[in-house]
Amino acid sequence: MDVIGATRPAPGRVNDDGFVIGAGFAAVFDGCTDPGRDSGCSHDVPWLVARLAGHLSAALLHRPDLPLPEVLAEAIRGMCGDHGDCDLSNPDSPSTTVTILRETGDRLEYLALADSPLVLRDVDGKVTAVVDDQVDRLPSYTFDAVAYWRNRPGGFWVASTSPEAAHRGVTGEVPRASVRDVLLMTDGVSRLVDRYGYDWERVMDLADEAGPLALIETVHGEDARAGTAGGRPEPVRGKRFDDATAVLCRIPD
Template identity: 45%
Template structure:
């Protein structure tokens, strides 16, 4: 599996996305924006959390190439929680949080995990399959000010923060590696190409393969600037710009064949 990635902050802001690549796996994290004036109970922010969680996940996946991905995530969340338990109020429902997407190659299979609104997409003999945890999109009462009421609760949505049990709510699966041509993991700053701007996942794959992952992010910025009304229709989820990250994983055999 050959890996390539690009990440870019929303214009004028710090990038709270984070990527970890290693032989055999890729981790994509999207720190949830904290609103001014809301007490998180934590001396850290999402930027710290994505780096701390990324490091813990990478250590677990590097140590055990067969560990179940949801188990690895639960352990990583617990380890990060322990790192700031002495300085922060971990019972605060607004504690920093992050989405998680993982793809992992092991003998015979490609594994994936998705928690909250990042996406994993792969192409095999049956076409294109997208795995998206879209529970936030179906919450009638959800907005950025009332998020704490539905976060990491049954009937709400789940995200990586201070509760290891959130990992058990992730979407996980495995596909035979000899059937997969290519795989992608991206944050919602990239999936808006499909969700809001009308592209199909095959078109996103084509952008990333022809021009590299950066080309997909350039397309995002072009749409955000030229067609902001499409985002405005999203109402509560509207942001004209967002951090954008894409990891492209390509089968070595697929790349060599030029298929």
């Protein structure tokens, strides 16, 4: 498959997103931690994203026999081993979403853990979104509530200190020949649908016609206009600006 990706931070911030591209695979990450809370970890979020990306890439390259949840669990275990003396029992330990696409023979396999969607367009033009929406069903979104429900049955799961989380995402596979292109993105891009009234077809068209960077510039433009005269209202929940990452995978005939 032919792959192109782009990532940009929110204005004035360090980028907590990331992506990796390799032989027959792509993955995106959206790192997070609660500001002002003791995470028990001496490392920042970009460190965590980079470490997990490295371990995941190695596992995808060297263990093609493993199902994607096992690949991700192996990567999380490797990342945890890099933490040294950090307190991995702390519920506020840094974490990241992970969304993976892997080409295996005549199949495309995917895994989406937490709120970084994946969108497939088939050869007939039909668009299907794969979304792990566990976080949208939490009873509360205070810092304490999110910390309590993170990586807990009945709550939501992210890549952090528990390899078990790798088995809690949305997984699937489709025939390679049935797919034209696949778009992986963090929620800094998918807010075009969730917040700004776009549909998935429009997002896919923009990515395909202008590329992932243009998609990011579009969403950051919408963020800048939110709350201004003539713009959309500011969000009730979530950040006004966010890091944004998109990876477009075109599947040749």
